[in-house]
Amino acid sequence: MSDAVLRTNGATGSQPHAEVIYRHTVVVRVTHWINVVCLTLLLLSGLQIFCAHPMLYWGQKGDEYDRPFVSIDADDWRKEHPEGVTRIGPLTFRTTGVLGVSDGEVRAYPRWLTLPANRDLATGRRWHFFTAWIFVINGLVYLLSNTLNGHFKRDLAPTRKQLQPRHIWMDIVDHVKLKHPVGEAAKHYNVLQKFAYLGVILLIVLMVLTGLTMSPGVDAAVPWLLNLFGGRQSARTVHWICANLIVLFVLVHVAEVFLAGVVNEVGSMITGRYRIKTGDGH
Amino acid sequence: MSRTLLSRRGLIVSGTALGGLWLAGCDRLSQAPEAAKFLDRDDQLNMSAQRLLLAGQPLAREFKTSEISRVFKANGSIAPQDPAYLALVQSRFANWALTVTGLVQRPLALSLAQLRALPARTQTTRHDCVEGWSAIGQWTGPQLSGLLRTAGLQPHARYVVFHCADTLGDSRYYESIDLFDAFHPQTILAHTMNGQPLAVAHGAPIRLRVERQLGYKQAKYVMGIEVTNSLDHIEGGGGGYWEDRGYEWYAGI
Structure with a gap:
């Protein structure tokens, strides 16, 4: 209203x-709020995982030797004050402070957007997979009951x-x-x-x-x-x-x-x- | 109207604050040992689900040689400085021997020449790093199953542990797999990569390939294979160097 x-x-x-x-x-209401919690945790732990290799490619393989489709990185790691640079296809954006470089650290996403806040891939993965299990079971309950x-x-x-x-x-x-x-x-x-x-x-x-x-x-x-x-x-x-x-x-x-x-x-x-x-x- | 606006703003502010507090809570939670133990259950869930899917022991995809990465990224240890290893490199691994010990009927010690003379499997597979990148390489080496059959497992054998020559940070690298993966046809001890003897950066003289798991399971610089029934007594008890540092033992995802 x-x-x-x-x-x-x-x-x-x-x-x-x-x-x-x-x-x-009641199924819609309960699954909705479980989704809110799960999606938040999945997003933040997912951004933590992304930080471990902040580049995206097309195809089977891709690493530093390939041309990324997206990268959220520093312009030069060796510089004393590197700039955050986000590239999407042919576009380049200066994103220091939020993406690429924030809090004086080279990290794709800022501390306030990752779980845990520190760079910690192992713990990020634990949160991501643990939450994913709850999220998938919750989603199946939602899909099944609302189909029936x-x-x-x-x-x-x-x-x-x-x-x-x-x-x-x-x-x-x-x-x-x-x-x-x-x-x-x-x-x-x-x-x-x-x-x-x-x-x-x-x-x-x-x-x-x-x-x-x-x-x-x-x-x-x-x-x-x-x-x-x-x-x-x-x-x-x-x-x-x-x-x-x-x-x-x-x-x-x-x-x-x-x-x-x-x-x-x-x-x-x-x-x-x-x-x-x-x-x-x- | 202004009252509703105020209450809405109040709702947004308190909602954001609550959310922030809650996330800070999650952040703290992951540092508490009990909570970490609880979160660690993802490992068993992932493994149980994948073992159901992999019950028929399907092979990991094998690629065309044209799909091999131009440069295969070398990660983790790429130039071990351990004196014993440097001496082996100096002598081109002439004095190197792979030992197979633990819960076996007949402990083995094989020279590199003996290992190279064994029937080998060649596979072009994708290497998926836990960080997120992938590279395709071709690997050649004897199947682990053959070595284990030659040594003969004792009845209570459960795990195969790989002791490595490289020290990362403050401890020796090691890895472990269970018999389900140890006897998979694509589980090999690669002495050849892309048709060339394995380079030091990639784990010379041999590295493990367990194709249905992530990169950190593919132990490089393998010196000894130990068959055990428990991982508790080895190093940190996690079953591997990265496992002792919080990563999942079952790295199928």
């Missing part, structure tokens, strides 16, 4: 036309009407205008929301699969997975790109939560109950 709606209706405090619906099942109870089909699959270009366009316009749905429309996810949720589920699946592809043991057992991603270094690069996209999703997701009314939105993910303003003003 947005403040914009409140204002147009001139409501002050009391909500005469509010309706409460049961929006999130029809949540995906009922609530996340876009309807035929929603897929019409005109409808998608109108939804984009609504989003740009920060106009949030009221009444009946607020009871269902809009099409961009559905794309975002289905998209992030796909990203997470890709994340797990590319993570597994970096394992020499899994590569021996499931060689086709490696073919799918075009090699171990490609899998590592895709893993990093997906991580960035998931961070982007979370930023937009949290921004939308604030725009739509943080108490109602976060509250519904805790209690399951969501307050809907009946759309008299619209």
Whole structure:
């Protein structure tokens, strides 16, 4: 529920036309918050692991002798005060203080973005794999239960009407205008929301699969997975790109939560109950 | 309106502060020995899952010779300064002998010439470093399984430990694998790399290849093979140089 709606209706405090619906099942709510914890730990420990070799390549192999696709490094390690340089394809950015060099140290990501804060690959890996196990089990519970109870089909699959270009366009316009749905429309996810949720589920699946592809043991057992991603270094690069996209999703997701009314939105993910303003003003 | 804004800002600030506090907690947690022990369970989980997947003992992918890395990165020890090793290099490993000891029926000592004369396997495989990089190289050497069969294992043998010639920091490098990996066809003692005798930077005269695990398991400068039923009594008890420094013993991921 947005403040914009409140204002147009001139409501002050009391909500005469509010309706409460049961929006999130207990499985969705519990798995959501476990995801929040897991994704945070996975991201920060993942950035720690990245620091051990801050370059990304395409194909099977890649090391200092190959040309990286991405590098987050110092311009010259031997200099007394090296500069942080981030390269993505043909682009070069000076990123001293955040990427490449921070806290007077050559490290791809700054201390406040890695777990542990110190350079410690061994402990970073422990956190990453331990959390990954919880994350994967949590994800399987989510996928399985919501396939069986029809949540995906009922609530996340876009309807035929929603897929019409005109409808998608109108939804984009609504989003740009920060106009949030009221009444009946607020009871269902809009099409961009559905794309975002289905998209992030796909990203997470890709994340797990590319993570597994970096394992020499899994590569021996499931060689086709490696073919799918075009090699171990490609899998590592895709893993990093997906991580960035998931961070982007979370930023937009949290921004939308604030725009739509943080108490109602976060509250519904805790209690399951969501307050809907009946759309008299619209 | 201003009240809601304030409370929102309050929420963001307190949320961020809480998150920060929590992460600082995680940071501290990983330094506590009990917590570290708990986190260390990832090792058993990874190993149990992979052993299920690898039950049929599939081979690691082998590449075309055209895919071999132009330069294979040499990592870890690349020029050991241990006097005993330098003397061996000086004599071109003429006095070097690989010993096979511990829980075996017949302890062995093989010269480099004897080792080179054994039936060898050649494999072009990808080397994955724990740091994240990969290189492709071609390795030739006798299968470990052959040596172990010649020596004959005692019934309670469980691990094969590799004692190395190089000192990294303050202690001797070593590694260990269990019998599941020791008897895998691609587990070899490589004396030849890319068709050339193994260079010092890559572990001359022989290095272990365990192709389904990460780079730190591929022990270089192997001097002695010891068959044991426990890793507790060796060095730090972790089963390897890097394992004693926090890395997983099972390096399949």
